[in-house]
Amino acid sequence: MKAKLHSALGAVIRSANAIKKGEWSFCIAYVNGKTPAGAAVMYMNKGTASLTFAAVLPEYRGRGIHQALIRRRLDQASRSGCTLAVGQAAYVSASARNMERSGMKLGYTRATWTSM
Numbered sequence: 001m002k003a004k005l006h007s008a009l010g011a012v013i014r015s016a017n018a019i020k021k022g023e024w025s026f027c028i029a030y031v032n033g034k035t036p037a038g039a040a041v042m043y044m045n046k047g048t049a050s051l052t053f054a055a056v057l058p059e060y061r062g063r064g065i066h067q068a069l070i071r072r073r074l075d076q077a078s079r080s081g082c083t084l085a086v087g088q089a090a091y092v093s094a095s096a097r098n099m100e101r102s103g104m105k106l107g108y109t110r111a112t113w114t115s116m
Contacts, residue, residue: 027072029056029065040069042077049077051087054095067098074102 038056089095
């Protein structure tokens with residue numbers, strides 16, 4: 001499994017295209033270098049990067065693509081001089097686990113309250 005994950009990550013990182021527009025960066029992850037499988041967005045300002053959005057098409061989940069998109073944005077943020085990166089994910093979700101696997105640490109939790 002670990003070898004499969006590393007192989008998938010390498011393929012996605014090599015094929016991810018970053019389109020820069022001001023302080024926003026948009027990435028698309030491709031499978032086999034040609035089939036779009038996921039997308040991610042990052043905003044950078046004053047040394048802080050915000051991982052604002054990421055999604056992987058259901059048929060491509062479980063291949064390490066989401067984690068590769070996180071790593072891609074963290075690497076880009078570091079190269080751009082950012083010293084802090086933040087992101088949001090549902091508590092104990094696959095996205096949260098991928099952020100932790102990528103070296104991010106839980107900063108705080110937030111409760112959302114609703115009424116019937």
